[in-house]
Amino acid sequence: MTMATNPMISVVVPMYNEEEVVEVFFEAITKVLRSLTTSYEIICVNDGSTDMTLPKLIAARGADPAIKIIDLSRNFGKEIALTAGLDFATGDAVVPIDADLQDPPELINEMVEKWRDGADMVIAVRTDRGTDGWFKRTSANLFYRVAGRLSDTGIPNNAGDFRLMDRKVIDALKALPERTRFMKGIFAWLGFKQAEVTYSRPERVAGTTKWKFWKLWNFALEGIFSFTTLPLRIWTYMGFAISVIAPAYALFIIVRTSFLGIDVPGYASTIVVILFFSGLNMLGLGILGEYVGRVFVEVKRRPLYLVRETIGVELNHEKPKPI
Known part of the structure; x- marks a missing residue:
C-alpha cells in the first residue's frame, strides 16, 4: 500500500x-x-x-x-x-x-x-x-x-x-x-x-x-x-437585563418620591450613569462593527x-x- x-x-x-x-x-x-x-x-x-x-x-x-x-x-x-x-x-x-x-x-x-x-x-x-x-x-x-x-x-x-x-x-x-x-x-x-x-x-x-x-x-x-456569534448574543442578554432593571428602578423612584418628596438631582451620579451607558453603547457598536467588517471583506470576493x-x-x- x-x-x-x-x-x-x-x-x-x-x-x-x-x-x-x-x-x-x-x-x-x-x-x-x-x-x-x-x-x-x-x-x-x-x-x-x-x-x-x-x-x-x-x-x-x-x-x-x-x-x-x-x-x-x-x-x-x-x-x-x-x-x-x-x-x-x-x-x-x-x-x-x-x-x-x-x-x-x-x-x-x-x-x-x-x-x-x-x-x-x-x-x-x-x-x-x-x-x-x-x-x-x-x-x-x-x-x-x-x-x-x-x-x-x-x-x-x-x-x-x-x-x-x-x-x-x-x-x-x-x-x-x-x-x-x-x-x-x-x-x-x-x-x-x-x-x-x-x-x-x-x-x-x-x-x-x-x-x-x-x-x-x-x-x-x-x-x-x-x-462564534456569542459576543452579539451577549448584548441581547444585556439589553434584556437593562430593560428589566430600568422600569424597576423607575418604579422605585416613583414610590420613594410619593412618600419622601422630590430629591435634588445629583450631578455626579447623573454623569456616571451617562458615561456608563455611553461606554456600553460604544462597546456594543464596536463588537457589531467587527462582524460587519468581516462581512465587508467577504462580499468583495x-x-x-x-x-x-x-x-x-x-x-x-x-x-x-x-x-
Missing part, C-alpha cells in the same frame, strides 16, 4: 524575513523526510520578505529540487501564506511547520505512524511552553480558555498549525471560501478522525519572533469573532493572495482559482 510504504509527504513552510534560519531549517527537515520516504516536497511560501529569504530559498533549491517556492506579491500574513502553501501541496499527507524549528521536525515520524494507524489529522500539542516569555504563555493560555468557551467549534488547547493532514482533509479545506481566515479554528471545524502527539517547545534556532503584542491581540480577536512567481511547482498542477 502506497501510504504505508512510500507516501508522498508535503511540508508547507510560510516564511517572512527568515534569512537567519533558512539553511539550518532545510538541514533539519530534509534529514527527517529522507528517513521517511523517497517522495517528498518542501513548499516554501515567501510572504513578501524584505531580507535575503528569497535568494536563500532559491539557492537551497539548487541543491535540492524537492524544495519548491511560492513567492507572493506582498506580505499577506501567515494565515494567508499558509493557505497558499496548502493550495499547492500535492502530497498524500501535508505538514504545515514554522521555519524557526520551534516545531521539531523529528515529531513528523510520530505523526506519520499515527496517520498510518488511521488518523486523518494528527495534531501536535505543546505540553511545555517554558521557552516563551511570561506574557506570551499567559496570553496564550487565556486565549485558548476564552476561545474554547465562546467558540461553537472546540479548538484544542496549545495546538498550533503544526500537524499532519491526510489528502482528504486538504481537499475539504480547499472547499472553505472565507477570506478572513483563522487557521486553527478552520482546522478544528473540519473534524475528521484526529489523534495527538505532544512535545515541549524549544527555543528559536535564530532570528526573532514576528508576533508582537498588537499582532497577537488582533490575532486573538480574529479567532474569537471568526468562530478578492482573491486570498496573489502569486508573483512560482519556482519548482509542477506546471500540470492547477493553480488555485479565486473562489
Whole structure:
C-alpha cells in the first residue's frame, strides 16, 4: 500500500524575513523526510520578505529540487501564506511547520505512524511552553480558555498549525471560501478522525519572533469573532437585563418620591450613569462593527493572495482559482 510504504509527504513552510534560519531549517527537515520516504516536497511560501529569504530559498533549491517556492506579491500574513502553501501541496499527507524549528521536525515520524494507524489529522500539542516569555504563555493560555468557551467549534488547547493532514482533509479545506481566515479554528471545524502527539517547545534556532503584542491581540480577536456569534448574543442578554432593571428602578423612584418628596438631582451620579451607558453603547457598536467588517471583506470576493512567481511547482498542477 502506497501510504504505508512510500507516501508522498508535503511540508508547507510560510516564511517572512527568515534569512537567519533558512539553511539550518532545510538541514533539519530534509534529514527527517529522507528517513521517511523517497517522495517528498518542501513548499516554501515567501510572504513578501524584505531580507535575503528569497535568494536563500532559491539557492537551497539548487541543491535540492524537492524544495519548491511560492513567492507572493506582498506580505499577506501567515494565515494567508499558509493557505497558499496548502493550495499547492500535492502530497498524500501535508505538514504545515514554522521555519524557526520551534516545531521539531523529528515529531513528523510520530505523526506519520499515527496517520498510518488511521488518523486523518494528527495534531501536535505543546505540553511545555517554558521557552516563551511570561506574557506570551499567559496570553496564550487565556486565549485558548476564552476561545474554547465562546467558540461553537472546540479548538484544542496549545495546538498550533503544526500537524499532519491526510489528502482528504486538504481537499475539504480547499472547499472553505472565507477570506478572513483563522487557521486553527478552520482546522478544528473540519473534524475528521484526529489523534495527538505532544512535545515541549524549544527555543528559536535564530532570528526573532514576528508576533508582537498588537499582532497577537488582533490575532486573538480574529479567532474569537471568526468562530462564534456569542459576543452579539451577549448584548441581547444585556439589553434584556437593562430593560428589566430600568422600569424597576423607575418604579422605585416613583414610590420613594410619593412618600419622601422630590430629591435634588445629583450631578455626579447623573454623569456616571451617562458615561456608563455611553461606554456600553460604544462597546456594543464596536463588537457589531467587527462582524460587519468581516462581512465587508467577504462580499468583495478578492482573491486570498496573489502569486508573483512560482519556482519548482509542477506546471500540470492547477493553480488555485479565486473562489
